[in-house]
Amino acid sequence: MRALSIVHVVFSSRIAGGEHHCIDLANAQAALGHVVHVVGPAGSAVRHALDPRVTFHGLRLPVLRGARVRRLACQLGADIVHGHLGPACKAVAMATHRVRVGTLHVGYKAHHHARMDALVCVNSAQIDHLKEFGGVHRVIHNWAPERNAGACATAERSASLRAELGLDAQALVIGCVGRLHAAKGMHTLIQAFQRHAPEDAHLVLIGEGPQRAELESLRGDDPRVHLLGFRWNVDELLGEMDLYVSSSLEEQFPLAILEAMRAGLPIVATATLGAREMLDPAQSAIVPVDDATAMGQAMASALGRRRHDRRPIAYDMARYDRSTAVQATLGLYRDALERRGAAARDGVSLNVEDVRG
Template sequence: MRALSIVHVVFSSRIAGGEHHCIDLANAQAALGHTVHVIGPAGSAVRHALDPRVSFHGLHLPLLRGARVKRLAARLGADIVHGHLGPACKATAAATSSARVGTLHVGYKTHHHARLDALVCVNSAQVDRLKDFGGLHRVIYNWAPERSSGTCASKAPSGSLRMEFGIPATAPVIGCVGRLHAAKGMHTLIQAFQRHAPADAHLVLIGEGPQRAELEALRGEDKRIHLLGFRWNVDELLGEMDLYVSSSREEQFPLAILEAMRARLPIVATATLGAREMLDPAQSAIVPVDDAPAMGQAIAAALEERHRNARQPVVYDMDRYDRSTAVRATLALYQDVIARQGATVQGLAGLSVEDARG
């Protein structure tokens, strides 16, 4: 495969699942010798998580982003422009001099994705929702992101979670990672925890977002519930937990579940598209969305089982979620899009010649 010039576009200032995926993909592609750029807001935290071989281009104002992405991609000689999340995919569609790809981190929307040349579906259910899409598509599963030891990771608090919050060594710890937003369902998780978890259990919420004040109010005086804010050392924190809970109302392919699987934790998850595709019901508890009693009962049962089997790790089949396989599949999709565009151009040129002869 020849070296490509690849431009990723992600318009988030914070880092959550889709941004993590973009960062890790860009870093992996640069490590393989491709020329990789990322376009995002000038003050984005994404910039500091990128490999030094990846160039970041900051946009200072959120105006005319499609036209600016188009000009910048042309100046950089981009073979591929790859959008992540809806607004970035919409801007990517304007880069008509390059092959345009989008990843469906959230889901297909005609006004964001229909004009792209190819789409990466992160679960198989998304394929059935591409009825008006005429480009290529592939199902390429995400992977648990690599946690670099670079600038951002070095700023993360390190050491014992239990020591930081005074949690006894024998107390069960339940964790959840995600943005503090209503879509993540953490208010339901707090309710489920308070009503059904053992009295000595602790709940750790890792992430930041607009719902923090609401969640703090819901927590009240319960000292067992800890809102850690954003942390980079997620793998280290998961290593001290007894149970992971994904409480989201909607998830296409949650990276946090993959991280919990990599940590070999038992998992309770709401029945989102992503969780249903990723988890085997024989190994994990899948409960209805927004159902605090069902979630709470599943948490209590999982902790009881965890105690009964002496914290035996859960071994998940992670072969489908291999980073190098997914990176290669993404690059292969790029090549297919480029080849398809080349064939179209040649076909149009042939038609022009025939027209001229006629």
């Protein structure tokens, strides 16, 4: 199998779940000997987390991005142009002379994904929404990327979580990792915590985003609620926690839940598509979306058990193997390349309009 020339596109300045997946996939592909590029905003934090073997291309202005991605893909001789998150997939769709791939980090949207040649579904439920999609598609589960201070050359190592917050070893710590955005449901999480958590418990929110001011206001003067901002050393922080809560209103396949599973933490999660596919109800509590009472009661129950038993939970992580997922993604690329090559030999166009016809 020859090495591929792969261009990943992600138009995010900050790093959240989809960006982490793009970074780790690009790094893994480069380590296997493929020629890998990543396109993003010039000031993106993504570039600092990439392996030195991956070349970053920064776009200084957010204008005509589709045309610029298409031109750059041609200049680089790309076999594959892979979009991550909606705006990137919309731009990748214009690279009509390359195999265009999109990952459904936030679900299928025709105006972002219909013109792709191939789609990566991150959960099996997404297949039901692809009835009009004419390209290649495959379910490839995400994996939990390594997120520690050593993963980024510019990251600084910090003190332990409990030392930083002045907590003793017996304090109960609840964690949530994600962008501070209304879709992540952290406002409901704070309400659930303040109403139902024991007095000696602490809630730690890791991430940054536009909802910070609202969440700080909701926290008020409660010294038990901590907003740490973005941190690289998520794995280390999770290792000091007692419970993980995923409070999202909608999630396709949250990497943070995988990280909490890898850390062996008990988990309370809202009943999103991703959580329902990833978690065994016998090991975790799955509660209704945006229900502070149900979430708070589940948290209190989990913490009550945690006081007496802090042994890690043994989750089955076999389905979320990094090497397997990377190889499956490369297999999808090759299937899409073969399909395009066969169509070219037969003189058939693979534009979406022809496929639908």
